[in-house]
Each structure stands twice: as structure tokens, then as C-alpha cells.
Amino acid sequence: MDTQRFEKILDETLGEKRRHHSRMVSKAAAELARRYGGDPEQAAFAGLVHDIAKEMKPDAQLQTMEKYSILLDDVERVTPKLWHAIAGYALLKYEYGVADEDVLEAVRWHTTGRKGLSRLGKIVYLADCISEDRDYPGVEQARAAAARSLDAGYLDSLERSIRTLLDRGALLHLGTVEARNELLLAAK
Numbered sequence: 001m002d003t004q005r006f007e008k009i010l011d012e013t014l015g016e017k018r019r020h021h022s023r024m025v026s027k028a029a030a031e032l033a034r035r036y037g038g039d040p041e042q043a044a045f046a047g048l049v050h051d052i053a054k055e056m057k058p059d060a061q062l063q064t065m066e067k068y069s070i071l072l073d074d075v076e077r078v079t080p081k082l083w084h085a086i087a088g089y090a091l092l093k094y095e096y097g098v099a100d101e102d103v104l105e106a107v108r109w110h111t112t113g114r115k116g117l118s119r120l121g122k123i124v125y126l127a128d129c130i131s132e133d134r135d136y137p138g139v140e141q142a143r144a145a146a147a148r149s150l151d152a153g154y155l156d157s158l159e160r161s162i163r164t165l166l167d168r169g170a171l172l173h174l175g176t177v178e179a180r181n182e183l184l185l186a187a188k
Helices: 003-013 016-036 040-049 058-067 080-095 101-108 119-130 139-148 150-168 174-187
Strands: none
Touching: 003 016, 003 040, 016 040, 016 119, 016 150, 040 101, 040 119, 058 080, 080 101, 101 119, 119 139, 119 150, 139 150, 150 174
16 A cells, blocks of 8 residues: 555545545544544545545546446446545546455545445545534534444434435445445344
């Protein structure tokens, strides 16, 4: 994990606000990893690069996914806000040579979550929701849930996402719903 190399890449591809967010997610991910038995260095790296494709134009994101034969599901196909995670996964794996499958999975699923997501994937998903730079109604409750347990924080963030999407009349990604259900079933 060549953090310095990727800091330079982010300096060239992201604006200051997005770079700041990436650093805050990196910090939050490392803290969550220390608290919940993950690898803080790995988590910090995954948090740093999670939005590597965020400021690519949508056409470029699609071209990246097509170049590497990545198939989108029905919801992903019509939801451009999800594309940066998938394109970021492709860039990291195929163009930047990142071989850590846990990091790649965390980047790929940081916008939707999914059933069976690894500890690192949950950490990055949650860190993206509760990092210091986040300021939305309910963020303190989300941070409190994250302080109780990794799964409590992940569940809280999934449910906040679902509520927000429902309020907007937006499509729900099946991965988000399945991740929520998996956590609820495990608690029974």
C-alpha cells in the first residue's frame, strides 16, 4: 500500500474538498479498525482511495467499467451516483495495480454495502458516513451507533441511507437491502 503514491494521484485527480473528505474517511477508517480488530493501515489506505473516481465525468466512469467488462445491475445502470465506486474499483485493480482484494471490495461497495461484506468493507462504508467532515441531520446518532459496535454503526448507516432514498423516491440497491436484512437476521 503505497500511500504516498496515491496521495499524489489524488492531488492530480480530485479537488481540495474531495481530498479533504478522503483524508477524513482514512482517519475514521483507521480509528474504526483499531476499535474493531481490523488493520488500521489497510483501513486508512482504503479510506483514502475510496473516492478515487468520484470526480471523473460520468462518461469516463462508464468507459472505465466497459473497458474492464464490469456489468452493472439494473439499479446501478440508471444511478450514476453509484458509478464512482465501481469505476474506482476498476481503476485501482487494473490501472494502479492494487492487489489487496479486501481494499478493492471496500471501494467497490462503499456506496451501497452488500450482504457478506468484509470487516474492512463495513469499516470503510461506515467511515464514509461518520467522518469528521460529515455534517447532516442524525450524524451524531450515527457516530453513537458506531461507538456501540461495528455492526450497529453499519446497520444504522444502511437504514439512514434507505430512509433517505425512500424519502426521495429513489431506487434502492438490492445490496443495501440484503446487507440490512443479513444484520437483522443475525441478531435474531
